[in-house]
Amino acid sequence: MAELVFFSGTMDCGKSTLALQMDHNHRARQRVGLIFTKLDRMGESVLSSRLGLSMEAHEVSDDLDFWDVVVEHLTHGQRADYLICDEAQFFTAVQIEQLARIVDELGIDVTCFGITADFRTELFPGSKRLFELADRVQVLQVAALCWCGARATHNARIIDGVMVVEGEQVVVGDTAAASDSLVEYEVLCRRHYMRRMNSHAARLASATPDVLPFDLDVCAVPPRD
């Protein structure tokens, strides 16, 4: 039976890489897929991974109707065995409902990839609807890590080295290590997200131990997996 599956996690945990691998494995067995993305860091109509791989994809605009696109595709005698949707957090709730209908009425597997929550810890609209409708929500096996070594669970937005918790929900960008723009992101464990302690703040604190003496033992927490 066809399924709607949501691979969800923080930024930089390997979602796009998995999307590309999944498509590769299907294509290697002559299965035909439709690939969608929205607002990829590398530009329009591309699905890209930080490992350097990328592929062409249909860019999803707010008014794109997945049902119409797939039905038209099939009506023209073309095959669609599966859909892969990256950056699905940016899709609208209605678009997620269209994807669920494609699974249920056309029997086509739909696999979505996206971050769960924004830099304020609020669910994105697409992710929220996926949590509500998906047959399965899967966490990726390889964890992105906080600077302290714990599993990263939250996405922080950093401006000029400082973590912010107010602003527009959508600002396309990259993690600090790879970014040369003003706005960048850093993944953190919940403890350090709540304390607003990104790696820059932690470096400052360890250089001036009198300011924040409470917590240096926490920084030595070993990775959990």
Ligand SMILES: Nc1ncnc2c1ncn2[C@@H]1O[C@H](COP(=O)(O)OP(=O)(O)O)[C@@H](O)[C@H]1O
């Ligand atoms: N040079 C590298 N060598 C090995 N793995 C890397 C390298 N650069 C990035 N990665 C892996 O790629 C992951 C990010 O993959 P990506 O698919 O772009 O993430 P996401 O789509 O979840 O933001 C990192 O967590 C890391 O595991």
Ligand SMILES: Cc1cn([C@H]2C[C@H](O)[C@@H](COP(=O)(O)O)O2)c(=O)[nH]c1=O
């Ligand atoms: C936390 C957060 C992220 N974004 C943007 C930043 C990136 O362009 C994407 C996530 O891409 P990735 O492949 O998962 O790294 O989302 C945003 O717009 N708002 C946020 O709060």
